Amino acid sequence: MAVEGLSGDVMVTQLDKLANWVRKNSLWPMPFATACCGIELMATGASRHDIARFGAEAMRFTPRQCDLMIVAGRVAMKMLPVLQRIWLQMPEPKWCISMGACASSGGVFDTYAVVQGVDRFIPVDVYVPGCPPRPEQLLQSVIDLQDKIQRTGTINGKEFQQGRLWPHAPRPLAIEVPPQEKIVAPGNFATATRLQSDKENSHG
């Protein structure tokens, strides 16, 4: 159905697309920087890499003024309630970038105190690999997120209320850590191994 009688300076579009276009070009990041990824995040915001080229330069340190959380760095189990609280304080519509190996999976910190990926406990839209990622990678993730917003966003946020087609977070690890895990460090001083037999473990 063609629209008749419009002059050349009038454009017809969908409201969803208009809202997506406005939102994706004015992301306000909340820098949740806890480790060395935060330094790369600062570099991304600085003049050389310049995240302002993608309309995401307005970093705010209060979650109430932000709509993009960038989790940059490892999240300790003592920090996770803080992260969740900040996420809940951000107004809709909001998105999350998990920056770096530690935020995405725990990285090398496979210990009792470090959360093995923030996507277990808050929704994540884009993951950035790297340890830490280059600023270009973070810029690419912002571009990818813009693309995602343009393709899937709606003006009334239907895509958030209904949930997405894919899981919000990975299921718990198939091999859960057993409580009596045998690895202690260092294990046997005589043989310099970290694995212990049951017999050695039981006396003590």
Next chain:
Amino acid sequence: MTFESIVNKLSEKFGADSFSTSEFRDNRRILVPAERVYAVLELLKNQCGFDLLAELGGADYLQFPDARDRYGVWYVLVNTTTGVRLIVKTFANDPEPTLPSVFSLWKGADWMEREVYDMYGVIFDGHPDLRRILMPDEFTAFPMRKDYPMRGRGERHNFPVITRPES
């Protein structure tokens, strides 16, 4: 005051067989049983001029070769006038490993004793505010003990999951 004169002074006061000494490079140690450690530290502070407690640390000697006690705690003392360093080491055992608090001698022991308590569960008797310093308050284990699994007992997975529709 040299190490030898300190040792002489201690053996005069407490008897030569009430403590032992060991040496590694320039580390000079005095090993004292737990029931005498406060008296020894008090004497070192008040009569030998060790006015700074530079470090207070702990270790778990579970399955360590030739170890007779489970927990070790050491006090690194410095005489800030002469620059002499001295390590006093003592031991504690399960159940309820307990040592006297040295907070009344050096105020700096406050957080260091809290850390040793947090990581190893060694109780410091007489500490004014002995609670966890690094781990969250609701944490129940002592994570630096050798029989605690490195990946924990599931504490890091024990949080509510916030999904998209909920947030």
